[in-house]
Amino acid sequence: MIYYEIHPVNPEAHLFEVTLRLESVGAEGHTLYMPNWIPGSYMIRDFSKHIQWIRAENSEGPMKLGRIDKSSWHLPASDSSVVVTYQVYAWDLSVRGAHLDQTHGFFNGTCVFLAVSGREKETCTVDINRPDGEEYVHWRLATGLKAIEDTAEFGFGRYQASDYDELIDCPVEMSDFNLISFEACGIPHHMVLTGRHKVDDERLATDLKKICEHHLQFFGEPAPMDRYLFMTYVLGNGFGGLEHRNSTALHCSREDLPLETDDTDGVKETYQTFLDLCSHEYFHTWNVKQIKPTEFLPYDTQRESYTELLWAFEGITSYYDNLALAQTETLDKEEYLTRLAKTLTAVRRSKGRFIQTVTDSSFDAWTKFYKQDENAPNAVVSYYTKGAEIALCLDLLIRKSTHWQKSLKDIMRRLWSEYGLAKKGVENDTIQSMVLEETPDSAHEEIQRFFHLALYTTDPLPTDSLLSSVGLSLAYLPRRDRNDRGGFKASLPEDKQLSDLGIEYKSKAVGVLVKNVYADSVAAEAGVSAGDHLLAIDGLRISGSDFDKQVQQISVGETVTLVAFRRDELMEFEVALEAAECDTAYITYDEKGSEKAQQQFAQWLNLKESGQ
Incomplete structure (x- = not known):
């Protein structure tokens, strides 16, 4: 067993002190390393740069740690137990980093826990300590790690991970946080809110319960978790999320949260955005945390792991995060169509869509998507938004070719049962093959043509014709001002030459x-x-x-x-x-749409597929 201890030794100076204990070190010694990136955020971040100092000792005294490279050390052989101690500077206020001050502490394991090369599959135990001082006695602790040895729920104490991968996939929040709890399909869920805020606890719990139950039922049993945490830091201006196996780290703005004074029949746009973020990260519990590209099995956190499949893992997730809000009636249909139109606008305004395919965007995430400069709108297409448009088209195409007997949901369920549960990696052509297996031979030529066009060319997608099949009309008009990103309209605005x-x-x-x-x-x-x-x-x-x-x-x-x-x-x-370019998407109801198309529109948004 590998044993860690982490202590917020100086919140004012933003310092965690970490201890790593090993019972013995073999004749070859060990390589210790800090990850260079965190799964879900595809950029080299060099977390080792935040180590202030590091030392090692055994029963005979100090040991020499040899530097191997920017993030690795060589630990010499020892017959007795070895203690490695180091301090980590934690002042990265992001969902992917570590942050510590007098108000809270947060860390991802990738930022604070050294790995022992070759022993990543061993069980890890970690003692997580409260900061010293009376001012911290009211702090609690939230993490997806398993509490052991009489450690109370949300208490400081001893936790365990089955291996290093689980250790770094369960972030930790410590503070005097606001805790909102609910059950979804019998599974305990908790929303942990840190930072000054006001919130309608009951409404947030009610809405999240509907969304979580929807996703749990979408994939079916067994659920991939027996407990789930939304860990949210509330800021004056903030937004972001990072998925983990049984939790998510979120940032939101204070205005994003629902208040008791809000209209109970409506959902303000900022709250829609927050629910969409929660839905997105929760869907990732299956799609990327369990269903993974082959290149991510296992994660290699020392170097880039290239895949062309982020269009599916981020794009399909981005499609379903909003759709779930409509299908649970958390949003009304026209609010959903407004958000869909804004996604299509984002794709349309990217000049990068003319020169970069969505699979290239995924492969180049490390150097282009996550390192965008002033020329990014001309050079990069987002695998989030373009991927969501592909998923929309694919869902409607499957429905159309099977006379609405099947949908993209059937593909996702198969991916969960045949790849996620089986711990089997998804290949570049896995989804294409599954879609062909689920659709009649007569549709295969059209589907193969669609996949080639969508994934390996920069040609436009057939989004307008597929939306028309469910009684919707899509048009692109010039934007009215900088804030105009399109939306649903009862009738199209006047097309002025601007x-x-x-x-x-x-x-x-x-x-x-x-x-x-x-x-x-x-x-x-x-x-x-x-x-x-x-x-x-x-x-x-x-x-x-x-x-x-x-x-x-x-x-x-x-x-x-x-x-x-x-x-x-x-x-x-x-x-x-x-x-002005016609780059702003507007969706309206098609006045010429048939009654059948209207029925299919209702079926699409209410998830009433045949036999389900």
Whole structure:
């Protein structure tokens, strides 16, 4: 057994002290290493850089630790037990890091626990201690690790993991947190809220219960967990999540949470977004934590693990996270369609969709998707949003080809039973093969053509025609302003010809700061670049809050002069304005839709498949 102890020795200085004990070290010694990345966040993060100091000793005294590389040490042989002690600086306020101060402590195991190379399959025991001092006596502890030796639920004490992979897959939150508990399909679930906030506990528990039960019933028995934790840090402005085997680490903004004063019949948009995040990370409990690409079995946290399948593991999850809200009536149908339209808008506005396939986006996640720069909108397509659009099309295509007897849900259930439960890796063509097995021969040519188009080309998807089969109409129009991302409309807005520069910007006290310049836009042709501070347009000062209106008051084709600073140099650009691109998705009910299409629309959103 490998034994760890972790103690928040100095919350004010953000320091955890960690002890690793080994009963003996063989003649070859051991390699100790800290992971370089955390599963679910595909970027090398070099967590070892936060180790302040490290030392080792046995019964005879100090031992020399030899450095191997940036994240590895060589521990010499020893006949007696060895103690390795080190301190970790924890000031990364993110779902993937470690953070400690006087208000709370949080860590992922990848940030604090050294691994013993070759012994990763051994049982790990860890003592998690409370910070010293009276001010911390009310703190509790939340983790997915199994409590042992009389450790109380949500108490500090001794925990156990079956192996190192489980140890680093169960993050820990410690604070005087707010605890909301409920059962879903008989399984205990808990929402742990840290940070100053107000919340309608009952409504949050009620909504989460519906979503969790939906996902549990979606995949069927057995459930992959016997207890589940939502660990949420509430901030003034925050958003994010990272999935784990029986928990998730979340960040949200205070305004995202429901309040008792909110309209009980409606769901405010920020709360919709938070429920969508919870739904997304919970769905991952199956789709990526259990059902995994072959390349992730096992995870190699020392180096990149490349896969082209993130379109399925993130994209399909992104499709079902929102759909579950509609199918549980947490959102009404038109709210769901609004969120779907915004996803389609995000895909449409990515110029990267013309040059990068969704499988390349997945493979290049380590260097492109997770390291985006000012040119990312021109070079990267998101496997989240494009993957969600692919999943939507695939779901409707399976339904159509089987006369609505089957759906993408049948594929996900098979993946769970044949791959997740069997601990078998998903190959690049596994999903394609399953879909062909579940659909009639007459549809195979169309399905194979769809997979090739969706995964290995940059051609547009047949989303509009597939939505029309369920009585919906999809149109793309120019955006009205920077905040317009489309949505559901009872009738389409008037299609006006609006002027546009082809940039994204951030408002400043004076003028605007260019964030991105779209390829082939008039701004790009004129030489405007990211980082330019635009001050005036045709001799008039630019108003950051009204810049869209200023541009739209200029006729399409009219040439204007932009004055800007690039670094500390004054620049001028002559720009002939172009018509705004039709890049904003609007979904409406198809007035020509048949009664059958309307019935299929209701069936789709209420999950009333035949025989289920």
